[in-house]
Amino acid sequence: MKFLKLLSTIDRRIIYLAVGLVVIIPLVLKIKMPIRVSREVETAYETIENLPPGSVVLISIDYDATSAPELTPMFRSVLRHCFRKDLKVLYTGQLAIGLPLAQYDLDMVTKEMNAVYGVDYVNLGYRPGGVAVMLGMGREIRDFFATDYKEVPIDSFPMMRTIHNYNDIAVIVSLAHGLSAEYWLQYVVSRFGIRMFAGVTGVVAPALYPYLQAGQLTGIIGGLQGAAEYETLVGKAETGTFGMPAQSFAHLMILFFIILGNVGYFVLRRRQ
Amino acid sequence: MNLIGTWIAVGLTIAIFSFLYRDNPLYKFAEHLYVGVSAGYWVIYVWAFDVKPMLIDEFLRQTGFEKWILVIPAIFGVMMIMRWISKISWISRWPISFTVGMAAGLGITAAVQGFIIPQIQGTLLPLVSIGASPGQTFSQSLNNICIFVGVVSVILFFYFSIEHKGAVKIGSKVGIVFLMVGFGASFGYTVMARISLLIGRLSFLLNVVGIR
Numbered sequence: 001m002k003f004l005k006l007l008s009t010i011d012r013r014i015i016y017l018a019v020g021l022v023v024i025i026p027l028v029l030k031i032k033m034p035i036r037v038s039r040e041v042e043t044a045y046e047t048i049e050n051l052p053p054g055s056v057v058l059i060s061i062d063y064d065a066t067s068a069p070e071l072t073p074m075f076r077s078v079l080r081h082c083f084r085k086d087l088k089v090l091y092t093g094q095l096a097i098g099l100p101l102a103q104y105d106l107d108m109v110t111k112e113m114n115a116v117y118g119v120d121y122v123n124l125g126y127r128p129g130g131v132a133v134m135l136g137m138g139r140e141i142r143d144f145f146a147t148d149y150k151e152v153p154i155d156s157f158p159m160m161r162t163i164h165n166y167n168d169i170a171v172i173v174s175l176a177h178g179l180s181a182e183y184w185l186q187y188v189v190s191r192f193g194i195r196m197f198a199g200v201t202g203v204v205a206p207a208l209y210p211y212l213q214a215g216q217l218t219g220i221i222g223g224l225q226g227a228a229e230y231e232t233l234v235g236k237a238e239t240g241t242f243g244m245p246a247q248s249f250a251h252l253m254i255l256f257f258i259i260l261g262n263v264g265y266f267v268l269r270r271r272q
Numbered sequence: 273m274n275l276i277g278t279w280i281a282v283g284l285t286i287a288i289f290s291f292l293y294r295d296n297p298l299y300k301f302a303e304h305l306y307v308g309v310s311a312g313y314w315v316i317y318v319w320a321f322d323v324k325p326m327l328i329d330e331f332l333r334q335t336g337f338e339k340w341i342l343v344i345p346a347i348f349g350v351m352m353i354m355r356w357i358s359k360i361s362w363i364s365r366w367p368i369s370f371t372v373g374m375a376a377g378l379g380i381t382a383a384v385q386g387f388i389i390p391q392i393q394g395t396l397l398p399l400v401s402i403g404a405s406p407g408q409t410f411s412q413s414l415n416n417i418c419i420f421v422g423v424v425s426v427i428l429f430f431y432f433s434i435e436h437k438g439a440v441k442i443g444s445k446v447g448i449v450f451l452m453v454g455f456g457a458s459f460g461y462t463v464m465a466r467i468s469l470l471i472g473r474l475s476f477l478l479n480v481v482g483i484r
Binding site for chain 2: 013016019020023024027028066067068069070096097126127128131183185186187189190191201202203205206207210211213214215216222223224225239242243246247250251254
């Protein structure tokens with residue numbers, strides 16, 4: 001009886017400690033796990049994979065530090081994939097604080113892939129206005145981004161000479177932790193008929209599945225699991241893949257505590 | 273400089289995590305620091321990204337008569353601040369009305385064009401969908417039936433113009449099941465997201481001390 005009562009009233013700090021340990025131990029021991037690629041991540045990958053060389057991909061950084069652990073590995077993988085396929089990347093974002101944060105990853109991947117600024121990619125920077133900017137870019141990108149993030153006129157870059165609006169962009173990739181991915185879908189995809197896939201946090205992913213089912217999205221990379229799957233497809237294991245064992249063990253631990261708490265509660269109620 | 277920044281991040285991470293044990297001055301310090309930095313950041317943000325480049329610089333740059341159109345948003349901005357003065361706070365309703373009207377116009381178009389119509393199209397599916405193999409036919413058809421039953425039953429659950437009894441009651445009960453499955457999936461994904469953030473922070477700490 002005492003044990004059952006204990007089960008249903010476990011101190012929350014014991015749960016925190018247990019979850020902390022099951023996360024730290026796999027990270028320290030560098031345990032590896034096989035990654036099974038889901039259909040929605042595979043279709044996102046195929047969207048990039050099937051583009052002809054020279055096509056333009058617009059990557060929108062719509063996240064900040066609060067969700068960087070989930071979205072940074074996606075950004076790196078998608079960027080590597082684009083440069084490997086010899087695609088051109090336009091880098092912008094809907095959060096002023098997100099762009100400098102992801103700049104570190106942009107610099108790292110472009111250096112690794114020998115991508116040349118102005119030829120293979122351009123950092124448009126951030127402009128306030130949200131939806132107004134999204135819609136205006138459908139007319140002319142220069143109306144909002146006459147210069148790049150360092151105030152250099154974008155017409156001085158060879159890559160930008162043929163890029164004016166969404167007609168010149170093959171795919172939009174929104175890496176988002178909020179509503180931005182839905183804004184891209186509702187305002188840009190529906191109006192300009194451009195293809196898009198989204199890399200989003202686990203919290204946002206369920207809200208995007210109806211768009212995938214309706215064919216408005218070509219794929220979804222959801223949470224750290226999605227990031228690990230994309231890393232597997234690109235063939236470069238990073239923080240997404242390394243985090244998966246910790247994630248799996250933590251999920252098992254949470255399930256264990258849910259079952260334990262419920263067993264304690266129901267048995268105790270029946271006896272009383 | 274990078275090293276100092278890293279160790280400040282380590283200290284603040286540990287300070288925030290210390291709340292898991294109990295509330296303490298270290299946590300309070302980190303929390304207040306975060307609120308202060310965020311407030312400061314937004315003040316600078318509004319000035320550096322909105323007011324200066326889009327209003328002041330643009331007004332000085334333009335030469336024609338059109339530049340005077342920028343006076344209108346400037347006046348609207350000042351009217352918005354009137355909210356802080358109780359006697360004339362009613363003036364702020366005008367720019368708010370403008371903002372609400374514009375947002376509603378944009379939102380309605382996007383909702384109809386980008387959500388309602390494509391989602392209705394996505395729901396109009398054949399209940400028996402022939403695939404490349406019998407297995408595929410079965411799974412596609414089952415998927416389409418699930419979507420059909422789910423949409424109809426959830427709409428029934430939120431249909432309050434008639435009393436929920438008989439067939440409507442059964443339909444709405446089925447709708448509750450679909451809603452619960454949806455909430456469960458959302459909650460599961462949310463747990464995954466929070467654990468991912470914990471993994472990110474712990475990986476950072478382990479990297480700093482050289483364990484990973």
